[in-house]
Amino acid sequence: MKRRQFVQAAGLGLAAAAIAKPAIAQSAPEIKWRLTSSFPKSLDTIYGAAETFSKAVAEATDGKFQIQVFAGGEIVPGLQAADAVTNGTVEMCHTAPYYYVGKDPTFAFATSVPFGLNSRQQNAWFYHGGGMDLMNEFFKGFNIHSMPGGNTGTQMGGWFRKEIKTPADFNGLKMRIGGLAGKVIAKLGAVPQQIAGGDIYPALEKGTIDAAEWVGPYDDEKLGFNKVAPFYYYPGWWEGGASLHFFTNTAKWAELPKSYQAILTSAAAMANVDMQAKYDARNPGAIKRLVQDGGAQLRPFSPEIMEACYKAATDLYAEIAGTNANFKKVHDAYMAFRNEEYLWFQIGEYTYDSFMIRQRAKG
């Protein structure tokens, strides 16, 4: 090759590099984001979902897209995670949307409402029943783009210092309880309380509160409620399938290359299925330990209590829907979907589980 040719070729090489470089930078830029979780690190299930997500994103991008996960309270209080996303203080959070029913009760449908969908039905609604479209339309008003990111399954009904047998036993009962469920039991005369995870145990021990619900055996065991409130009720009718979500600031979401949006979407879906699987794998051992060694006494809510709460919930929805158009729109879609789902689930799923439960009991 002659010198002149070499220079030309080198020049072309530079030009090509100059064109190619921004394209590469654009499609796989180095990005560092912060994600605030609403949960403490000690809950490897629910806090762990954000780590599963962050790790998947880092691996998929060869470490170029780093999402640092902070526990609730580290940089943002757990119950203000969504606000931090709305304001752009952080790019993302992992939270339970129903923590924000004070802003608008419509938030609750993204997590769980009393007597709502179970875990699988909630995913069916989100992904293939129009649920995420409806919720994201609503979340836009808060600068939030949301993706489902975990489910607990049906939660337990919580820990009670004394047995409750009739709806009247809720009268005057001081209970730590989340989401819209507080308003439901208030209709039965109870006094709902919002208390952060770490403060529940001392309140229950001192008798400042009479009862508290958290999640289920595996998480509850860590908090030790069985030692101070032995009656462990079920089912948690206010959380038939509680969904966690990854919230992203809409402007930050829009700035991402399409490939990164796709990577976040897949990673969130993986965290979603993985967190439910983890709860389902860990809860059986925990419920055995709590009952066999921890003094927990399992009690089902009586049919009278379930019926009274169902009626109170239905009344509550009608009241809110009367004054909140967002809520009414999502509620009507959600409840229509619920009725179709249980029509179907009662056939194969339910009769199969019924048989398997009976066979197990026979040994």
Add this chain to the structure above:
Amino acid sequence: MKRRQFVQAAGLGLAAAAIAKPAIAQSAPEIKWRLTSSFPKSLDTIYGAAETFSKAVAEATDGKFQIQVFAGGEIVPGLQAADAVTNGTVEMCHTAPYYYVGKDPTFAFATSVPFGLNSRQQNAWFYHGGGMDLMNEFFKGFNIHSMPGGNTGTQMGGWFRKEIKTPADFNGLKMRIGGLAGKVIAKLGAVPQQIAGGDIYPALEKGTIDAAEWVGPYDDEKLGFNKVAPFYYYPGWWEGGASLHFFTNTAKWAELPKSYQAILTSAAAMANVDMQAKYDARNPGAIKRLVQDGGAQLRPFSPEIMEACYKAATDLYAEIAGTNANFKKVHDAYMAFRNEEYLWFQIGEYTYDSFMIRQRAKG
């Protein structure tokens, strides 16, 4: 810049490009793979899961990693998809591992075995109960790396030309049925048949077979079985939560950059949760149409039939475990896990669903 400097700079530019290029190629190479599905395109649920997966991978890699999806029979017969992966004819397939029980009945645990785990429990076992570690250890012998990639939920028990009321009614019954279930009903005197999806309808219409199971309402409706075999039984006790899987040739898997492995893993998990959600969203409408307009007559399997099949399945497992160490190892782990799962599911999940089903029936 002087000419000499320019040449030097250009030379450095070239050198940098020469170093950078393989690095870029290594971390995000252009790859084209072929994935053969075991299913026809008409099943947008189960075939669709492979498309969901392939689309997610292409988007996450800016189109660099293309996985072309072929329907069953296009390049490989549906029931030989795993063989094509083992031999390296294709890099991947999307299939039901229990199609290959003829090679080794151990394959079945990756999909579903009679009276096995439900959909959520199957995921719990795979992701957090040691299930995928066990299965992938076994699959290594077939050059397969597997990832769960979809679930149907509890399937229906299939379409019967005549009512069956007692275990004796299985005697002589010719039924199209998959996996190990054929060996179970054979113990009751039935004659199980392996027939591909498209050939079931004519066989049922002519009476060459007396009964056929496929999946559930949404898929079954497309095949029109209700027109020739009106009795629609439930539950499909041989598929409490049938899992589909993405099989990748282990050598091809090992060749991938870590980032691509991570992208495939997330995409498979997304397809997994998405396919179940799609079935759960589509089945309710289909079961209503089949019963209200299609003449389907719903029938539960009688307790006597369920008990007899349970006993036959348990006997079958003991027989196989006696001669197959792989099967015994996975079976023992799987069944121990099942017992723990139903201990837990009977508490919150089951009582919640029970109440919701009763409330729905009240209207």
